Amino acid sequence: MxxxxxxxxxxxxxxxxxxxxxxxxxxxxxxxxxxxxxxxxxxxxxxxxxxxxxxxxxxxxxxxxxxxxxxxxxxxxxATEVVAIAVNPEVDALTVAAIGLDRRVVLRERTELPDVAGVEQVVVMTAERVARWRTDELAGCRVVGIGVAVPGLVRSADGLVRRAPHLDWTDEPLRDRLAAATGLETAIDNDATLGALAEHLYGAARGVDDVVYLNGGASGIGGGLVIAGRLVRGSGGYAGEIGQNRPGIALPADRRSGAQGTVEDEVSRARLLAAIGLHSADEPTLEAAITMSPNAEIVAEVERQRRILATTLANAVNVLNPSVVVLGGFLATLLAHDAEGLLAAVAAQTMPANAEDLVLRSAALGEDRLLVGAAEIAFARLLDDPVSVAGAPSSPAGSGA
Structure with a gap:
């Protein structure tokens, strides 16, 4: 336009x-x-x-x-026949979904992986799945593009994955490779940024102008920010990396990762899985295991992580003064363990005025939040210029979010 x-x-x-x-x-x-x-x-x-x-x-x-x-x-x-493909690679799984313009999750497949997937594996698996769906379940549908939620730093200018440490990806042109492999226009962004977008539009932060979102997944903790109603990406696209902060840990016995440990080193899905005795689990399975277990070691680990999470959230609240903090993934499970207690622990470490109207909420979109956000960026060009984009053929050249 x-x-x-x-x-x-x-x-x-x-x-x-x-x-x-x-x-x-x-x-x-x-x-x-x-x-x-x-x-x-x-x-x-x-x-x-x-x-x-x-x-x-x-x-x-x-x-x-x-x-x-x-x-x-x-x-x-x-129209129910207009869909976008949403992709979320993680250290232990690859999830691909088809989401309609009416926001229905039409298809969703999570493939657990024995080892961390490389970019080539993600491209091949995604392309094969999309090709299969388009001749079967999505036959007759208009697939408008692909959106990818990556647990790492994504450069806004060209969609380059600068660094996804848990996947061991550095300077990977995933967006362009997926576009070339599928013939579909592809958009890409940080997973927590897309989680923040989805929860702001449709979930726990709907209608809220100032939001801090933290996503807890297999690849660590990422953050997304909505300030004055606008998604904040920063000058390069890297804003919101709250998981890389180094919070003060009040109790020496709570420290697990050494003096320079980051939030995601200490507040960790992997540590929860180890306490439970599981190698891998999707979000509902992990939540059920934590909620139902009477094991004292698990309870102690949950409480330890909640103490450090409270300090992390207090730092974010002091700096950004949000009205709502949304927690997704295993962080939502930590919140649900005692929501009022976590809020009190956060408020005890913030400036009193900053916590006066503060609300902590679990992500309302559950395990689909990152996929919904990924679909949203795939639909972005269509929503901006509907008839022109709908009438144009799919382009193999990717575009940034």
């Missing part, structure tokens, strides 16, 4: 984007609701919806029941 702003064509495209984004983010809406939400008149909404429907991006249905006199206002919904 570059250069079209302020022109009749530019206004039309902006309005198409606005309507499609509303039904994508809010769910099905009547034409009357769209008129009210946008401030546009009924005839303009009708023309915009008609154009989006002709492009295969929305569908309309007439409500079965209505209580007002006159013709009922049709419901407009994002």
């Amino acid at each position: 570059a250069g079209a702003e302020g022109t009749v064509e530019g206004v039309r495209r902006a309005n198409l984007s606005r309507v499609l984004r509303l039904v994508h983010e809010e769910g099905p809406l009547s034409r009357a609701s769209l008129t009210e939400e946008t401030g546009l008149n009924r005839s303009t909404i009708g023309a915009l919806v008609g154009e989006l429907a002709a492009a295969g991006l929305v569908t309309e249905t007439v409500p079965d029941v209505h209580y007002r006199a006159g013709r009922p206002s049709p419901n407009v919904a994002a």
Whole structure:
């Protein structure tokens, strides 16, 4: 849409984007609701919806029941056949999903890996899965692109994975390699940043303007920030790496990783698994094992990690003054163990004013939060310029988030 702003064509495209984004983010809406939400008149909404429907991006249905006199206002919904592929490589598994423009998780496959996957393995496995789905479960669907949530530093300028330490990736062009292997436009970002995006749009931080999000996964702890309603990436795309901070540890006996240990060295999914006696587990399995175990060693490890997590969160609250802190992955399990106790421990270490209205919440999207965020960046260009992008063929050249 570059250069079209302020022109009749530019206004039309902006309005198409606005309507499609509303039904994508809010769910099905009547034409009357769209008129009210946008401030546009009924005839303009009708023309915009008609154009989006002709492009295969929305569908309309007439409500079965209505209580007002006159013709009922049709419901407009994002087309179920438009999907994005979401990818999340981790140290112990690769998860790939297909997520609809209506935000349904259409397909989801998690493959546990015996060893840490290299970039080539991730590309091959993803490409094979996408090719299989497109001839089977996704036959008849329009796949608009791929979004990747990577547990590492992703450069905003070109999508290069600068460093994913737990995967042992350095300067890997994963975005471009996936695009070349699949023929689908690909976007990529840090996994915690995408978790923050998903929870801000649809989950525990929906409607909240100042949010700190921490994601606890197999590859450590990452953070995402929403400040004044905007996702913060930093100058290079590396903002939010709270897991790399070095918190003060009040009790010497709590330290496990030496004097220079980072948050993710001390607050660790691997340490929880070791205490339980598991090599690997998905999030629901780990949560159930921690919740149901009476083992004193597990309880002690949970309490140790909560003490260090409280200090970490207090530092973030003092610096950023969020109204909500969202915890995802195994960090949500640590919160659920005693939410009020963790909040009290955080408040005890912050400036009193910063903690006055502070709320700690578990991620509402569960184990799909990173995939939902990855799908969101895959849909970004379509949502920005619906008809132009929908009418264009898939490009093998990737694009950044």
